[in-house]
Amino acid sequence: MTATDFPDTVATQTLQAMSDAVIAVDAQGLIRFANSNAEILTGYSNHELVRQGVDILVPASKRGAHSRERTKYSAAPSRREMGVRQALELRRKDGSLLPVVISLAPLDDQESGIVLSTVRDVSDLERRSKEDLLLAEIGALVSREHQIDSVYDLLAKSLPDLIAFDRLVVSVKLPNIDLVEKVFASGVEIPGNRVGKREVAPILPRVSPTSNSPAVESNKNHKVDQLLANAGLRSWVEVALGDPASPSGILSLRSTTEFAYNDEDMFLLGRVASRISPAFEIARLYAQAQNEARERTVLAELSRIITSTSDIQKVYDLATELVRELIPFDRIVITTIDRSRNLATDRYVAGLQIPGGEVGASLPLDQSLTGELVKVPGPRFFSGNEANELATLYPGDQDRIKAGLMSLVAAPLIWDDEAIGMLLLRSKHENAYGESDAANAMKIANQISGAVASAESLASTRKDSDEKAALAEISRIVSSSLVLKEVYERFVAVARRLIAADRVVISLIDLDGDTIIDEYVWGVEFPSHPEGGSVRFSETSGPEMTFDGSTVIWGEEEIRADAQKRGVTPISDRAGLRSLLMVPFIWRDELIGTINFRSKSADRYSPDSARIAEQIASQVVGVLATSRAHARSLASERAQMASEAREQELERVNDARSAFLSTVSHELRTPLTSIVAFGDVLSRNLDSNLTARQLKQLEIIRRSARRLDVLINDLLDVSRLNAGSFSLTKQEFDVKLLIEELRSAFSPILEDKNQSLVVNFPPADIWIDADRDRIAQLITNLLSNSSKYSYPATEIMLKCSVVNDSLFLSVADRGIGMSEESQAAIYTPFFRSEDEYTQSESGTGLGLVIVKSLVDLHDGTISIRSEHGIGTTVELFLPGCTGGPSEAYLKLLEEASVKRVPRSRLDELPSL
Numbered sequence: 001m002t003a004t005d006f007p008d009t010v011a012t013q014t015l016q017a018m019s020d021a022v023i024a025v026d027a028q029g030l031i032r033f034a035n036s037n038a039e040i041l042t043g044y045s046n047h048e049l050v051r052q053g054v055d056i057l058v059p060a061s062k063r064g065a066h067s068r069e070r071t072k073y074s075a076a077p078s079r080r081e082m083g084v085r086q087a088l089e090l091r092r093k094d095g096s097l098l099p100v101v102i103s104l105a106p107l108d109d110q111e112s113g114i115v116l117s118t119v120r121d122v123s124d125l126e127r128r129s130k131e132d133l134l135l136a137e138i139g140a141l142v143s144r145e146h147q148i149d150s151v152y153d154l155l156a157k158s159l160p161d162l163i164a165f166d167r168l169v170v171s172v173k174l175p176n177i178d179l180v181e182k183v184f185a186s187g188v189e190i191p192g193n194r195v196g197k198r199e200v201a202p203i204l205p206r207v208s209p210t211s212n213s214p215a216v217e218s219n220k221n222h223k224v225d226q227l228l229a230n231a232g233l234r235s236w237v238e239v240a241l242g243d244p245a246s247p248s249g250i251l252s253l254r255s256t257t258e259f260a261y262n263d264e265d266m267f268l269l270g271r272v273a274s275r276i277s278p279a280f281e282i283a284r285l286y287a288q289a290q291n292e293a294r295e296r297t298v299l300a301e302l303s304r305i306i307t308s309t310s311d312i313q314k315v316y317d318l319a320t321e322l323v324r325e326l327i328p329f330d331r332i333v334i335t336t337i338d339r340s341r342n343l344a345t346d347r348y349v350a351g352l353q354i355p356g357g358e359v360g361a362s363l364p365l366d367q368s369l370t371g372e373l374v375k376v377p378g379p380r381f382f383s384g385n386e387a388n389e390l391a392t393l394y395p396g397d398q399d400r401i402k403a404g405l406m407s408l409v410a411a412p413l414i415w416d417d418e419a420i421g422m423l424l425l426r427s428k429h430e431n432a433y434g435e436s437d438a439a440n441a442m443k444i445a446n447q448i449s450g451a452v453a454s455a456e457s458l459a460s461t462r463k464d465s466d467e468k469a470a471l472a473e474i475s476r477i478v479s480s481s482l483v484l485k486e487v488y489e490r491f492v493a494v495a496r497r498l499i500a501a502d503r504v505v506i507s508l509i510d511l512d513g514d515t516i517i518d519e520y521v522w523g524v525e526f527p528s529h530p531e532g533g534s535v536r537f538s539e540t541s542g543p544e545m546t547f548d549g550s551t552v553i554w555g556e557e558e559i560r561a562d563a564q565k566r567g568v569t570p571i572s573d574r575a576g577l578r579s580l581l582m583v584p585f586i587w588r589d590e591l592i593g594t595i596n597f598r599s600k601s602a603d604r605y606s607p608d609s610a611r612i613a614e615q616i617a618s619q620v621v622g623v624l625a626t627s628r629a630h631a632r633s634l635a636s637e638r639a640q641m642a643s644e645a646r647e648q649e650l651e652r653v654n655d656a657r658s659a660f661l662s663t664v665s666h667e668l669r670t671p672l673t674s675i676v677a678f679g680d681v682l683s684r685n686l687d688s689n690l691t692a693r694q695l696k697q698l699e700i701i702r703r704s705a706r707r708l709d710v711l712i713n714d715l716l717d718v719s720r721l722n723a724g725s726f727s728l729t730k731q732e733f734d735v736k737l738l739i740e741e742l743r744s745a746f747s748p749i750l751e752d753k754n755q756s757l758v759v760n761f762p763p764a765d766i767w768i769d770a771d772r773d774r775i776a777q778l779i780t781n782l783l784s785n786s787s788k789y790s791y792p793a794t795e796i797m798l799k800c801s802v803v804n805d806s807l808f809l810s811v812a813d814r815g816i817g818m819s820e821e822s823q824a825a826i827y828t829p830f831f832r833s834e835d836e837y838t839q840s841e842s843g844t845g846l847g848l849v850i851v852k853s854l855v856d857l858h859d860g861t862i863s864i865r866s867e868h869g870i871g872t873t874v875e876l877f878l879p880g881c882t883g884g885p886s887e888a889y890l891k892l893l894e895e896a897s898v899k900r901v902p903r904s905r906l907d908e909l910p911s912l
Helices: 009-016 036-042 060-075 123-144 148-161 222-230 263-308 312-326 369-373 385-393 395-402 435-478 484-498 542-546 556-566 607-684 692-723 735-752 772-788 836-840 847-857 887-895 903-907
Strands: 021-025 031-034 080-082 089-091 097-106 115-121 167-173 179-187 198-200 235-241 249-255 331-338 343-351 362-364 380-383 407-415 418-427 503-509 515-523 534-536 552-554 579-587 590-599 731-734 756-760 767-770 795-803 806-813 861-867 871-879
Touching (some): 031 036, 036 115, 148 179, 167 263, 235 263, 249 263, 312 331, 312 343, 369 385, 369 418, 380 435, 385 407, 418 435, 484 607, 607 692, 731 735, 772 795, 772 806, 847 871
Antiparallel strands (some): 021 115, 080 097, 089 097, 097 115, 503 515, 503 590, 731 767, 795 806
16 A cells, blocks of 8 residues: 555554544655544544644643654554553643553555554543552651641642642531631632631532532622632642541632543542641641640639739730730620629720720610620620621621621529629631630639629719719719809819810700700710700700700710601711710709710710619709899899880980970971961962973972971871870771772872772771871871872772671782882881882871871771782771761751861872
8 A cells, every 4th residue: 555545445444443542644744544543643634634634632831852763663663552651642632731652553555654553641641640649648748747737838839730720628527516727728819718717517528519510509608609709719629638527627629720620530539638738637636735835824824814913904905915815806805794783884895996895885784795705605706697696686797797806605603593794705707616716705704704803883972972073073063162163164074074075065055945955065066066055946856855854865866867767967976976975954844954074985874873863863953043043033033124224215316206206396387387378379470470490490489388287297296106105096087988988089190190989898887986187197198108109000909798797898009019128017117118119209208107007096907918019908907987977966967067088188199
């Protein structure tokens, strides 16, 4: 067979039937044939291989050497076996290198130059060799090394030759709890997944999902898996260390490649784990023994400290350092319980500081986490969801969660078979604590409980003594001075020794009883509520809460709810004040003020704080009440004196004004009478020597004189009204007849502005017993006003009727109207609106004053409705309608004629 004929049908069938991969290469190094097994082994299809240079299957680093060896072989071809010793590798299509052994055999026809290469995959052999080598190394290292870290380092260095990974972790199982703790990690670093971290232990063994083998999905710690996935680790394989039935640890590999592991990898990792398990167990037991020794040392030292000093603060400080050697923590709190006052108080705090969690912070026992924990006699530990659930039940614990404290271990302080407090340790790490930590916490709590009980007893005695002394001092302060400012400063300074506060305010209700005044302020400045500032009851919730004499204790939640109700920013946001204690000052069943304590700490105040504040308030309220009564008396005296002085001054001014108006009016009337009289004489023009222009000017003089006469009469009327000397001359008269007379007299005035008067009254006569001239005067004034302040070509409406034996009169126009400010001052003498149109019209501002006075003299009522730019309506009611003329009036009518409206009132109407 020649190279040209190769392969024929027989050769093809024969080579395809071979169980190994067969590749035929000619003298030029071109691939002439590849069977199906060769396609599988190389990853190439047949058409991708045939006519290609054989170098595509040779690693790049060995192609030069391969070319030289092929040339030598072509010169003297022979059968040859190349095995594992040559470390031959075949480069697959995907670029991976596959360990192989190759058998070379030239065709029987030497002239063809065709060489058959039989290629066999020996990766399993190589892997088993490397596996045996690694296990032997581990065995040797375990037998001569006592440091488990050396074994871990060997794994991190050599295991990648057998199983590819990006992160290796060794974890130890914690006793009596379903948690594991990382003791070794290598490879990809993951924030929050450090050595020492604890997490829920998975059920072993397990492998991540692969295309060929489903995962053993029994992992409980999905949160941890998510954390690893976020770091790009997509696959895992984990096996047990120690007894597989009861593992004492876990060996875990992670890879960034998806579907990286299968059951074979898990089997191999299991063999590795079995080799290192003895060393792992020895290291674990050694660490356990060390912990037990350290525990005994710490407890012994703690006992020594407690017996060597009576200073409880020193005991707390030294104990904190010792506790840290046994139980890692980020915050430690020792809380005591006062069952008589239903309080839980933080006596000692170290580590992470939290607003509202300072030394001295108290909460009602039934509202605190301590109150919940002491229900169980033994220690407890919480993490993750359990800790979050506690925080929702006890809002005071939410700040701890917000600060990142994810784990808690707590042990009760027991003395005389009763819980007197609680030891609380918190960590920022999730799953930080287990059974052993809880047991250690309980041992520590038992050690210090006696010292805590003694300190609490001594502190209670001192507190009672200090409280009594402070209250006695406050009593002396409030009785030592009449200067309230000085009293406030001194007694608040003493009060702050008993009640912690960042702001103290003494507020009193003003004498009018509708405003709260901040009489004294100490502490945090709050610009909108300075000392001396005031706020109306409607703008604050405090007085509402204290009207019944009860004390208010608010935390941040209540402060926010109240602010939201009143539509303001909470004071906790504006000034950082998160707690409020408000005690009312009650004197003889009357609320006279409050004392307010505010703190930046959340839930600072307790019923015990309220009890002390109430005692302080009871010491002070008497002085405040006396001061308030004295201030009220002084204010009343001042008000009375001011009122009397005001009345006297008003009476003097009124008398002087009346005298002035009377004098001026009488003095003006004499020359005015002469002017009017001579004006009338001259206007007759008996000598016919006056021109038309002079007669017109003379008429202006006469009209002006009559206007002045009306003004003088108005001034005299106002003077008499102010002096109380104005009297009415009542008589019966027909109102409709009077109105008709006024309409006729008013026609010329309306014609000047092309205005019209529309009169509306009932068919029947309307009789009233009143002063006819004064009724005519007030109607004239109203009509004059409507005409004067209405636009040309508009209507003025006059309505008249009888309503419940009273005369109803209404005058309405569609004029310029009045603003609300002008309406408030229309009955003020000489007042005139600032409106431009009003100012353009002449007037004195007396017309409506006289109208109002005349209505009052008739025991009537008057009302005005006006809208600027729309018009004005004046309505009045005058009592005294008779239903018709009396017999006495009819008799009088026979004797004299009915009085007519004075011409002086009709010729020129008064200006307003």
